[in-house]
Amino acid sequence: MTSSNLWTDGNGLAGPFHDVFCVEVSTAIGRCGNCGRTGPMAEVRVFDHAPGLVARCPTCDQVLLRLVRDRGRAWLDLRGLVYLQLAVPDQT
Amino acid sequence: MGTVSRGFRGRRRPTVELPPGQYLVEDFPVLSAGPTPSIELEDWEFTITNETGTQQRWDWAAFRALSSEQVTVDIHCVTHWSKLGTTWEGVSLDTLLADAETSAGFALVSSYGGYSTNLPLEDLTDGKAWIAFRYDGEELEPEHGGPARLLVPHLYLWKSAKWVRGIQLLDSDEPGFWESLGYHNYGDPWREQRFWGD
Numbered sequence: 001m002t003s004s005n006l007w008t009d010g011n012g013l014a015g016p017f018h019d020v021f022c023v024e025v026s027t028a029i030g031r032c033g034n035c036g037r038t039g040p041m042a043e044v045r046v047f048d049h050a051p052g053l054v055a056r057c058p059t060c061d062q063v064l065l066r067l068v069r070d071r072g073r074a075w076l077d078l079r080g081l082v083y084l085q086l087a088v089p090d091q092t
Numbered sequence: 093m094g095t096v097s098r099g100f101r102g103r104r105r106p107t108v109e110l111p112p113g114q115y116l117v118e119d120f121p122v123l124s125a126g127p128t129p130s131i132e133l134e135d136w137e138f139t140i141t142n143e144t145g146t147q148q149r150w151d152w153a154a155f156r157a158l159s160s161e162q163v164t165v166d167i168h169c170v171t172h173w174s175k176l177g178t179t180w181e182g183v184s185l186d187t188l189l190a191d192a193e194t195s196a197g198f199a200l201v202s203s204y205g206g207y208s209t210n211l212p213l214e215d216l217t218d219g220k221a222w223i224a225f226r227y228d229g230e231e232l233e234p235e236h237g238g239p240a241r242l243l244v245p246h247l248y249l250w251k252s253a254k255w256v257r258g259i260q261l262l263d264s265d266e267p268g269f270w271e272s273l274g275y276h277n278y279g280d281p282w283r284e285q286r287f288w289g290d
Contacts, residue, residue: 006124006235047125051170051250051270054125061127063206068274070287075274 007056012046016053016067020074029085034062041084111281114174121173122235125269129204129234129255136239138223139258142194150188152239156225158183163222165245167252168281179229180243182222189217196261200268201242204255209268210277211244211251213261220246223256248279248286 010026017025031038037059044064047054052068057080064080078084110116133152141147150158162181168174199216202208215221224243225232232238237254244251250270271277276285284290 006122006127045127049121050123050125051275052125052273056126063126066273068270068287070274073274077273 007045007047010042010044023086031082032057032062033080033082035060110174111168112284117173117175126205131204142261143196143263158187167245167249170248170286180224181226182224185216185221194261198262198265200260200266201253202258203253204257207269209251209253248281
């Protein structure tokens with residue numbers, strides 16, 4: 001493996017996040033807490049050849065989120081994001 | 093360049109014995125939580141900072157002038173692969189810590205690129221850890237942590253921080269990058285300490 005294929009795009013977040021939250025995170029909009037870049041999470045860089053999953057800003061490499069999964073539990077760190085704008089059903 | 097001595101040779105076993113939950117690999121998988129940093133040797137530095145803030149610093153020339161050791165050890169990744177008989181050259185932490193004035197019990201290791209990991213200071217001493225700069229007879233490739241990485245083979249490999257930049261000696265333990273998010277604070281592969289509570 002070379003450094004050029006250590007990461008994939010943000011579509012790699014879709015499966016793991018759907019398992020945890022039942023939300024489609026790859027189509028969400030995220031704002032980087034470091035540089036302020038705002039855009040689709042599908043465009044972030046996902047490093048998943050690691051003990052956990054790490055998503056980094058494509059502009060400044062800031063860690064946006066981290067997800068670690070064990071048997072029957074998961075840990076999520078979203079400190080690198082100012083916000084996530086998620087598509088959800090209308091409230092009725 | 094420093095002198096080379098034969099150092100710790102790792103455990104010798106008549107048959108292959110792996111920690112629980114591990115499988116054997118022959119290649120050397122590359123795992124990384126971020127992009128491989130580009131580190132010019134003229135810019136490289138390694139520091140040890142004690143609990144009172146006193147700092148020792150080595151540039152690449154000073155680091156490479158220290159006595160080094162060749163070590164052959166087994167390595168175990170928390171993602172379940174193990175690789176046996178890996179050969180490294182590095183400077184023992186005993187050498188680097190020789191002049192450190194400290195009564196600290198803990199170490200927080202930091203890397204170029206922002207990674208960090210923590211461990212008890214006693215796990216870095218007495219011939220158990222090195223700052224490695226050569227693997228299998230070649231200069232350590234950037235993807236495996238070059239120009240230099242921590243090597244602590246008796247713990248899961250996430251503790252052997254790639255692209256190591258410095259060590260802080262601390263009176264109280266401070267969890268690192270993975271230890272703060274579910275991974276075991278100590279990480280002994282023979283006790284299968286992968287996650288919190290293991």
